[in-house]
Amino acid sequence: MYAMYVRIWKRISRSNQTGRKRMRHLRKGLMAGTLAIVLVGGLITPVAAGESYVVYEGDTLSHIAARYGMTVRQLVALNGIDDPDLIFPGQQIVLSASGSGVVSGAEDDADEPAPAVVSHRADEEVAADESGEAPPYFPREQIRELLIDAAQRYGWDPNLIMAQAWQESSWRQDEVSWTGAVGVMQIMPRTAADMESWFFGYRVNTWDSAYDNIEMGVAYLSVLYEETGSVELALASYYQGWASVQRDGFFPDTHDYVDRIFKFREMFANGELP
Incomplete structure (x- = not known):
């Protein structure tokens, strides 16, 4: 179904020696885990006392838990949530009880495995420019045009690329995760x-x-597709890391990530998302 998404990319990369040479280097980097850092699982993640997270459209508790090295059960307990599947944009999610600087998966959750801290959000210090300012804001319509343009240039279905960017940041260039993932496509500095x-x-x-941020994200996804031969595997590798997907298969949160993107893709196709 998705085999034609990358037809332009394949034609370009195979049409010249430079493209093939780059692919060999990239393959080595992927195998070594240098382009996508191998996941770190079961960590006790430091969280500032009283820290919270504001929910954006498309977020889920499992996504938030994975980002901060927590479990859904912990978030439910901290926030008194009745239905883990029901959170709202603008809702504030407490990540740590007041006075507690560490969230640990060892307490009352021994039977629930800690979520994966995924590759493209792990093992990086928080990014900041020299001025300490956040990345600039871009209007949503401009982001939409850039996503469609990049998708068409690399041979992807624009609805899929818009869906992935929506999942990553809700199209916010000024979004920087606590691990340093930057912008619309949540690009890690490394x-x-x-x-x-x-x-x-x-x-x-x-x-x-x-x-540039969108160009980087779409190019990286194309590299992963070239290596995996599957849209689903490419998306999973973007999130979890190619080496980890090969070694460990999909983690539960990775399944959620890919499923949400396909869901958002259909919503974009039907005009249900901007």
Whole structure:
């Protein structure tokens, strides 16, 4: 069904020696885990006392739990949530009880495995530019145009790329995760540096430029598709890491991530999302 999404990418990468050479370097990087850092599971993640998270459209408790190294059960207990499947945009989710600086999966949750801290959000310090300012805001309509343009240039279904970007950041270039993932496509600095070196060959400004951020994310997804031969595996590898997906299969949160993107894709196709 999705085999034609990357027809342009395949044609470009196979049509010249430079593209093939870059793919060999990228394959080595993927195997070594340098483009997508191998997941770290079961960590006790430090969280500032009283820290909270504001829910965006498309978020789920499992997604938030994975981002902060917690379990859904912990979030439910901390926030007095009756239905774990029902949260709302703008809702504030408490991540740590007041006075407690650490959330541990060892308490009352021994029978529930800690969620995976996924590759493209792990093992990186929080990104910040020299001024300490957040990335700039871009209007949603402009982001939409950039996503469609990048999808068409790389041969992807625009609805799928819009759906992935919606899942990643709700199309917010000014979104920076606590681990340093930046912008619309939530690009990790190390992934960006490796892609700049082996794929682009020049500096890509994923912080200030929504165009560059989207270009980086779509190019990286295309690399993963070229390596895996599957849209589902490429999306899972973007989230969890290619080496980890090969070794461990999908983690539960990875299944959720991929399923949400396909759901959002249908919603974009039907005009139910902007």
